[in-house]
Amino acid sequence: MLNRVPARSRFASWFSGQYWWRVPVATIVLLQVITLIALHLVGREIIVENCLDFGLSSIAIVVAWQASRRSRGLTRVAWMTLSLCCSFFALSLAIGIGAEVLPYTRALTELSDEISVFWLAPLSFTLFLEPDFEFRGFDPIHVLDFIQLVIFWVAVFFMFLFLPMHVFVGQTPHSWLQATWGGTLVYDLSMTMLFSLRAMLTRSRSTRRFFWRFSLFLVVGCLADLYANYNKLPSATWFQLVWTALNIAPIVLAGTWTEDETDWIDAKSKAGRVLGDQLFPVMTAFLVLILSMVIVRERLGFAVMMVSISFVCSSLRMVVVQQRELRIAADLQAEIAERRRAEQLLRENEEHLEEQVANRTSELSEANSQLRSEIIERQRLEEQLRQTQKMEAIGTLSGGIAHDFNNLLTVIRGYARMVLDRVGNDPELRTDVEQIDEAGARAAALTSQLLAFSRRQMLQPRTINLNGLVRDLQKMLQRLIGEHIELTTRAGEGLGAVKADPGQIEQVILNLVVNARDAMPRGGSLVLETRNVQVDEAFAREHVDLTPGDYVMLAVHDTGVGMDDATKVHIFEPFFTTKERARGTGLGLSMVYGIVKQSGGSIVVESQLAKGSSFKIFLPRIQARTEVETGLHPVAVGKGSEIVLLVEDDEQVRNLTLTMLRRFGYTVYVAENGTEALKFNETHSGEINLLLTDVVMPGASGPEIAVKISASRPGIKVLYMSGYTDDAIGTHGILEEGISLLQKPFTPAALGERVREVLDAVPVKA
Numbered sequence: 001m002l003n004r005v006p007a008r009s010r011f012a013s014w015f016s017g018q019y020w021w022r023v024p025v026a027t028i029v030l031l032q033v034i035t036l037i038a039l040h041l042v043g044r045e046i047i048v049e050n051c052l053d054f055g056l057s058s059i060a061i062v063v064a065w066q067a068s069r070r071s072r073g074l075t076r077v078a079w080m081t082l083s084l085c086c087s088f089f090a091l092s093l094a095i096g097i098g099a100e101v102l103p104y105t106r107a108l109t110e111l112s113d114e115i116s117v118f119w120l121a122p123l124s125f126t127l128f129l130e131p132d133f134e135f136r137g138f139d140p141i142h143v144l145d146f147i148q149l150v151i152f153w154v155a156v157f158f159m160f161l162f163l164p165m166h167v168f169v170g171q172t173p174h175s176w177l178q179a180t181w182g183g184t185l186v187y188d189l190s191m192t193m194l195f196s197l198r199a200m201l202t203r204s205r206s207t208r209r210f211f212w213r214f215s216l217f218l219v220v221g222c223l224a225d226l227y228a229n230y231n232k233l234p235s236a237t238w239f240q241l242v243w244t245a246l247n248i249a250p251i252v253l254a255g256t257w258t259e260d261e262t263d264w265i266d267a268k269s270k271a272g273r274v275l276g277d278q279l280f281p282v283m284t285a286f287l288v289l290i291l292s293m294v295i296v297r298e299r300l301g302f303a304v305m306m307v308s309i310s311f312v313c314s315s316l317r318m319v320v321v322q323q324r325e326l327r328i329a330a331d332l333q334a335e336i337a338e339r340r341r342a343e344q345l346l347r348e349n350e351e352h353l354e355e356q357v358a359n360r361t362s363e364l365s366e367a368n369s370q371l372r373s374e375i376i377e378r379q380r381l382e383e384q385l386r387q388t389q390k391m392e393a394i395g396t397l398s399g400g401i402a403h404d405f406n407n408l409l410t411v412i413r414g415y416a417r418m419v420l421d422r423v424g425n426d427p428e429l430r431t432d433v434e435q436i437d438e439a440g441a442r443a444a445a446l447t448s449q450l451l452a453f454s455r456r457q458m459l460q461p462r463t464i465n466l467n468g469l470v471r472d473l474q475k476m477l478q479r480l481i482g483e484h485i486e487l488t489t490r491a492g493e494g495l496g497a498v499k500a501d502p503g504q505i506e507q508v509i510l511n512l513v514v515n516a517r518d519a520m521p522r523g524g525s526l527v528l529e530t531r532n533v534q535v536d537e538a539f540a541r542e543h544v545d546l547t548p549g550d551y552v553m554l555a556v557h558d559t560g561v562g563m564d565d566a567t568k569v570h571i572f573e574p575f576f577t578t579k580e581r582a583r584g585t586g587l588g589l590s591m592v593y594g595i596v597k598q599s600g601g602s603i604v605v606e607s608q609l610a611k612g613s614s615f616k617i618f619l620p621r622i623q624a625r626t627e628v629e630t631g632l633h634p635v636a637v638g639k640g641s642e643i644v645l646l647v648e649d650d651e652q653v654r655n656l657t658l659t660m661l662r663r664f665g666y667t668v669y670v671a672e673n674g675t676e677a678l679k680f681n682e683t684h685s686g687e688i689n690l691l692l693t694d695v696v697m698p699g700a701s702g703p704e705i706a707v708k709i710s711a712s713r714p715g716i717k718v719l720y721m722s723g724y725t726d727d728a729i730g731t732h733g734i735l736e737e738g739i740s741l742l743q744k745p746f747t748p749a750a751l752g753e754r755v756r757e758v759l760d761a762v763p764v765k766a
Contacts, residue, residue: 021255025248028052047478050097056247057090067254074133075206079124079254085472086250087117097734121153123214127194131204144317145284151310152284155291158302177283188225190287192218205260217249238425272338284315363681404650406444406723409745411652414660415417418746444745461501461599463624466530466554467491469505477513477528484523492531492690496621498552500599505554508595511588512615513555519560527557532621545602546722558614563607639665639752642689642759647677647705648669648721649697653744655722657692658749661755675701681709688716690759695722719758 034046061083068079094117099108128145192215199211224242288310296303416437423430471490478487509528516526533553540546563571563578570576572593592615596603600620607613644666648654654670661668669684671677674697681688691709693702704716723744740761742754 006462009070018066019255020344021059021251024059025056025251028055029244031176032241047100050093052556053247054090054093054097055245056244056251057086060086060247060250061090063251063254067257070257071259072204072641073206074126074129074131074204075210075259077129077133078123078210081123081255082250082254085120085123088115088122088581092116092119093241101670105632118153124191124194125149127198131202131207133610140320141317144313144320148284148288148310148313149315151306151313152291155295155306156290158295158299161289185350188218188222192222194283201389205252209260210257213253216245217253220249221246223269224577224617255293273278275590285310295627300385315721384723406744407650407653409440409444410723411656413437413745414656416440417749421748458508461499463497463499463622464505465495465497466505466552467495469502470528470530471507472507472556473509474528477509481512481513481517481526485517485520486523486525488525488527490531492529494532495530496532496552497615497626498599498619499622500619501595504595504599507593508617509554510593515588515615516556516560516613518560520736521560524559524612525557526559527555528614529553529555533618535618543602543604546604546618550599550621552621554617554619556615557612559612561610562609562613564609568605572603586659622680640756640759641665641667643667643669643687644690644692644755645680645709647672647674647691647693647697647702649694653694660751661692663748663756664752664753673697674705677705678685681712686742688713688721690717690755692719692755695720717758717761719755 032049032052035052064079064083064086068076068083071079090113095108095115099112102108125146128142128149149395195211195215195218199208199215202208202211224246288306292303294309295306300435301311302352308625318674326571335428375656416433419433420430420437423433469490474489481487513528514525520526533551535548535551537548540548567578571589573590596619601617602617604616605613606616644661646654646657646661646668648657648670649672654672658668658670669680669688677693678700688709691706693705695702702720702722706720710718717740719740719742721742721744740754740758742751744755
């Protein structure tokens with residue numbers, strides 16, 4: 001059983017939804033009939049008719065805009081443009097109403113008539129758009145078409161409005177429109193023909209429906225114009241209902257519009273594509289030319305200008321279209337070539353199937369071989385990873401064990417030297433003890449290497465000249481590289497000074513020279529170069545580690561095998577090496593990079609395969625005098641009678657140091673840790689001249705003890721002793737200025753000299 005819809009709901013639906021416009025339109029039509037029956041005797045029927053038409057135009061504006069919201073592509077733009085056109089028509093009606101009620105109405109009447117003639121002109125721009133048009137920026141073709149269209153409408157205005165207005169000056173306000181109704185008819189017929197052609201040439205169902213509807217609308221309008229103007233019908237007649245119907249037509253067309261879900265139909269033929277792409281621009285330019293041929297009789301310059309602009313637009317459009325067609329043709333040619341190649345390959349595969357199978361088998365074999373190679377490479381990488389992890393573990397462990405290891409070496413070497421002082425003339429015993437001391441020295445060197453590897457060795461930078469450093473190393477370097485390599489030095493004149501640890505810079509030079517030697521197994525040339533350089537902005541931009549300024553460059557050039565770009569990217573990475581496993585660990589250049597960066601410098605690498613490599617080190621140049629080396633010479637072990645507070649957590653080192661200091665004549669108080677040292681400082685009322693303390697200890701560290709004791713005893717001197725500081729008395733491995741350090745392991749002589757040196761030092765004034 002069917003459910004009946006309540007009458008109230010049916011009535012409400014007339015005022016909502018897509019068809020809300022039906023009741024207002026019906027009301028306006030009823031008012032129009034009443035006007036024709038009753039109000040034409042009053043003399044104001046034209047005002048009433050214009051007001052009713054204005055209402056219909058307002059409804060058309062809203063309905064057309066709603067139709068654009070239900071559409072897409074070209075039809076969306078078309079309905080939005082129609083809404084704008086209806087706005088123009090409503091404006092002309094409003095101006096016409098004003099012309100009826102205001103004095104001096106001739107100008108307003110002419111303006112109203114001009115707008116009413118061309119109110120649909122903006123819609124003609126949609127003739128140039130594609131069905132799937134979406135605005136994504138300004139297309140040059142659309143811009144040129146728009147300019148061409150503007151020129152066309154200017155020519156139409158000049159032909160059918162401007163000239164008649166000047167010809168029929170002095171006649172009634174509407175005489176010009178009556179005199180040019182034939183031209184207006186030509187305009188309407190031209191629009192009808194263009195819309196009909198556009199409907200026939202499109203391959204979009206929605207676009208075709210839109211243009212066919214408006215073609216029919218324009219045909220009816222042409223017939224109405226022809227009948228009204230030919231018979232010279234006055235206003236306020238029953239023929240006014242025809243104009244009302246024409247005003248209602250856009251509302252019905254927009255209000256009943258629905259977009260097709262399946263929009264595209266069969267593709268256009270070649271002729272259709274040519275007409276669709278070329279017909280409307282060419283026709284517009286042709287119409288401009290025809291109109292200009294008439295206008296030229298009255299306005300020569302104006303006609304020439306319009307034709308010139310139209311010609312330029314048409315020419316530019318042809319160029320743009322031709323360029324796009326050439327690109328499309330090139331793409332098609334490439335696609336055709338690709339298809340032909342694929343077809344050729346297919347024929348070859350069919351003709352040589354066995355060969356293809358054999359080739360495929362070979363490819364599979366190669367893939368299998370490649371897979372095995374990748375497995376081997378993966379195993380090698382895993383081995384390298386294990387090696388890297390092992391080396392990292394060693395690096396982490398080395399700093400940790402260095403402290404305890406150096407304590408043991410201090411005890412071994414210290415007691416060995418003390419025994420040597422008491423062995424007397426027993427050569428056999430002296431030899432045995434010397435062997436113990438020499439083994440301790442080698443162990444101390446090994447500890448130093450472990451600290452250097454882990455980047456935890458304390459640096460002591462000084463102002464040095466690289467020329468002297470290279471000169472002192474030259475003989476040793478020649479022996480190191482062998483006779484098959486020629487060593488040359490190029491010392492820069494007036495070389496500036498740099499701030500660096502000379503021992504570490506020597507290590508840098510040795511590593512680079514060894515690396516260059518290994519790159520020249522069959523001999524070659526090796527050059528050590530120093531010179532002052534000034535880094536400018538351009539060079540600094542190419543090397544991000546450098547900043548513009550003055551530098552001293554230390555370069556090592558070789559004529560070895562060189563490196564490719566892929567190798568240069570990784571050369572400073574730890575454990576990366578191109579040498580055989582037994583010949584290199586991959587740490588040499590990593591240590592070079594770390595030392596250079598720690599010294600405030602940068603390193604630049606230049607290399608070419610089979611031509612050699614250049615490593616250029618840039619150290620900041622400073623304005624300071626070079627510290628002169630005093631050379632190695634015997635120094636008398638200093639003795640004294642001062643009072644020393646010794647703080648050392650290792651019992652053997654503490655007892656050994658206590659014995660040494662007492663032999664040198666010092667009065668020594670001993671503390672096992674920081675807490676005990678601070679308690680002694682609080683209870684001891686006598687003088688303490690020197691605090692000799694270990695750096696790394698459980699609880700309070702050496703620097704913490706020194707700060708607290710120095711606060712209560714301003715004149716006390718401090719000497720640290722340690723084999724591993726862990727940045728406790730320095731920053732990034734560089735010893736802070738004013739800090740005195742005795743590196744473990746140390747001998748009795750080294751202890752005596754350092755203690756005496758610290759006690760005799762003159763305090764630096766703040």
